[in-house]
Amino acid sequence: MNTANSKQLEVLLRAVPEAAVIGTLAREIGQLTLDSRQAGPGSLFVALRGTQTDGHRYIQTAVELGARTILCEELPALTRPDVTYVQVLDSARALGLLASAFYDHPSHHLKLVGVTGTNGKTSTATLLFQLFRGLGYRCGLLSTVQNQIEDEVIPTTHTTPDAVTLNQLLAEMRQRGCTHVFMEVSSHAVVQQRITGLTFAGGIFTNISHDHLDFHKTFDHYIAAKKGFFDQLPPQAFALANIDDRRGSVMVQNTRARVETYSLQTMATFRGKMLSETFQGMHMQINNQEVWFRLIGRFNAYNLLGVYGAAILLGEAPEEVLTELSGLGSPPGRFELVPATGLVGIVDYAHTPDALLNVLETIVHLREGNEQIITVVGCGGNRDAEKRPRMAAIACRHSDRVVLTSDNPRHEDPQLILDQMLQGVPPLDFKKVTVLPDRREAIARALELAEPHDIILIAGKGHETYQEIKGVKYDFDDREVLREAFEHRERFLKKDQSH
Ligand SMILES: CC(=O)N[C@H]1[C@@H](OP(=O)(O)OP(=O)(O)OC[C@H]2O[C@@H](n3ccc(=O)[nH]c3=O)[C@H](O)[C@@H]2O)O[C@H](CO)[C@@H](O)[C@@H]1O[C@H](C)C(=O)N[C@@H](C)C(=O)N[C@H](CCC(=O)O)C(=O)O
Ligand SMILES: Nc1ncnc2c1ncn2[C@@H]1O[C@H](COP(=O)(O)OP(=O)(O)OP(=O)(O)O)[C@@H](O)[C@H]1O
Numbered sequence: 001m002n003t004a005n006s007k008q009l010e011v012l013l014r015a016v017p018e019a020a021v022i023g024t025l026a027r028e029i030g031q032l033t034l035d036s037r038q039a040g041p042g043s044l045f046v047a048l049r050g051t052q053t054d055g056h057r058y059i060q061t062a063v064e065l066g067a068r069t070i071l072c073e074e075l076p077a078l079t080r081p082d083v084t085y086v087q088v089l090d091s092a093r094a095l096g097l098l099a100s101a102f103y104d105h106p107s108h109h110l111k112l113v114g115v116t117g118t119n120g121k122t123s124t125a126t127l128l129f130q131l132f133r134g135l136g137y138r139c140g141l142l143s144t145v146q147n148q149i150e151d152e153v154i155p156t157t158h159t160t161p162d163a164v165t166l167n168q169l170l171a172e173m174r175q176r177g178c179t180h181v182f183m184e185v186s187s188h189a190v191v192q193q194r195i196t197g198l199t200f201a202g203g204i205f206t207n208i209s210h211d212h213l214d215f216h217k218t219f220d221h222y223i224a225a226k227k228g229f230f231d232q233l234p235p236q237a238f239a240l241a242n243i244d245d246r247r248g249s250v251m252v253q254n255t256r257a258r259v260e261t262y263s264l265q266t267m268a269t270f271r272g273k274m275l276s277e278t279f280q281g282m283h284m285q286i287n288n289q290e291v292w293f294r295l296i297g298r299f300n301a302y303n304l305l306g307v308y309g310a311a312i313l314l315g316e317a318p319e320e321v322l323t324e325l326s327g328l329g330s331p332p333g334r335f336e337l338v339p340a341t342g343l344v345g346i347v348d349y350a351h352t353p354d355a356l357l358n359v360l361e362t363i364v365h366l367r368e369g370n371e372q373i374i375t376v377v378g379c380g381g382n383r384d385a386e387k388r389p390r391m392a393a394i395a396c397r398h399s400d401r402v403v404l405t406s407d408n409p410r411h412e413d414p415q416l417i418l419d420q421m422l423q424g425v426p427p428l429d430f431k432k433v434t435v436l437p438d439r440r441e442a443i444a445r446a447l448e449l450a451e452p453h454d455i456i457l458i459a460g461k462g463h464e465t466y467q468e469i470k471g472v473k474y475d476f477d478d479r480e481v482l483r484e485a486f487e488h489r490e491r492f493l494k495k496d497q498s499h
């Protein structure tokens, strides 16, 4: 990436006035790193306290690899005269501030909009990116699926990258002439201060429901994390909240930004109404204008309203925005239809109880006759376990047949995850449930159960192209696997007919 940079330590530290320095300030910093394994001559290594280990334990390693500037909360027992130590109260905060300064504060020069909420971040940010490109702007996107600078796709491992990667990407976007950047702000990113030091033009709150309690421990902490994003918005920014969500007004109650709202139920700055929908699209009214969209589902009506509102708050003309929005399709793996003869196949990233409920309610609503709804779903390992029985219960309540399977088991035993899911199956529903830990077999089984016109939902992995089992990522794409299973079924049916 062509954002090679170097800065005098003395200049950089103006971003962190509270720092105490031991050693010389006359150092040229060529790289910021939070991982000792990436340190080298010219590096400033930032020791962060993490969830698995403490970066302070790797100061020595960073120095051995050539780093001569260390930022930490606690000085090592033995300090070296040839190393500069910068001591702060909060390394994560300092890293955010330094990363912005190191890359010349790229966010100050961009219209940066952050989207937070349990569900709908990727959808909202991606739609905004596509919309603004359609309106003629050069744009950047930071999302779970991928990062993108105009047409160039940059793979990502996180929803919100760490502060260094984030500012580096923003700097690259700025250098390439982008004026607008749309990014997802995960709750982890707020708590770990990955976004500290950024200047946002606006923030959007989609909704909040059950997720990530493995990390945040309580729902109140999770709400506080999301709210933290709005608390740090500047007065010039907008804070756009979905007020149909119970927590919508709490989110923006302490923000200094200008508060605006969107709703499908009540008075709001941006008011929408769903008029009708089919599997091909939906008809909506937005602030008294009627529009046809290619996206479907009540949850997408919310996403479209949030996108519309943000575009207007960024100064765009309503007519142009609606015309452009009306032509946009779903982001990858979000209610993605997989074509099949005589059946409906849907791959969706619903991996929380709320998302699964929304998707299934949409499908139930769109069902025309007595087609069966067959749901294949699992829950990820090493993540929030409380959602497991809830997701199984929701799948049972709104489907005719359910195949429980593995998502990304990570380091957990797939059978134990499934046992926890089974706890949520009501006794009378056991007859509709099949358990098959192998996801490919589970998808095949769903098709064996299917009769003409049935609707098959494969939930939880959406755009993911791998399945992570015991630290290894195996190629696996629900859309591909479903497509192959459809082809197999068609061959089988043809053979059957010819006999
Ligand atoms: C739980 C969590 O968020 N973890 C993130 C966190 O790691 P951590 O706090 O566990 O770090 P750690 O492993 O304890 O290490 C502490 C420090 O020591 C350093 N270290 C460690 C070892 C060593 O040899 N040398 C060294 O310097 C590490 O680089 C780190 O700075 O900081 C790391 C660097 O930024 C992230 O890569 C890591 O993401 C892990 C891989 C992860 O899985 N995160 C997920 C849960 C996540 O962040 N998800 C959110 C939300 C997803 C959603 O939208 O639903 C996201 O934004 O992606
Ligand atoms: N506004 C919404 N409200 C509720 N559910 C939604 C909404 N938008 C999308 N969904 C559902 O949630 C799933 C995830 O959507 P999306 O990827 O946009 O959310 P996200 O917030 O980015 O998730 P993640 O935290 O995993 O990055 C979708 O596949 C869909 O099932």
Ligand SMILES: N[C@H](CCC[C@H](N)C(=O)O)C(=O)O
Residues within 6 Å of the ligand: 144, 159, 351, 379, 380, 381, 383, 407, 408, 460, 461, 464
């Ligand atoms: N960003 C979410 C994605 C979950 C996707 C699901 N397929 C899983 O692996 O659990 C997380 O890391 O919790």
Ligand SMILES: [Mg+2]
Residues within 6 Å of the ligand: 121, 122, 123, 143, 144, 145, 159, 184
């Ligand atoms: Mg996302």
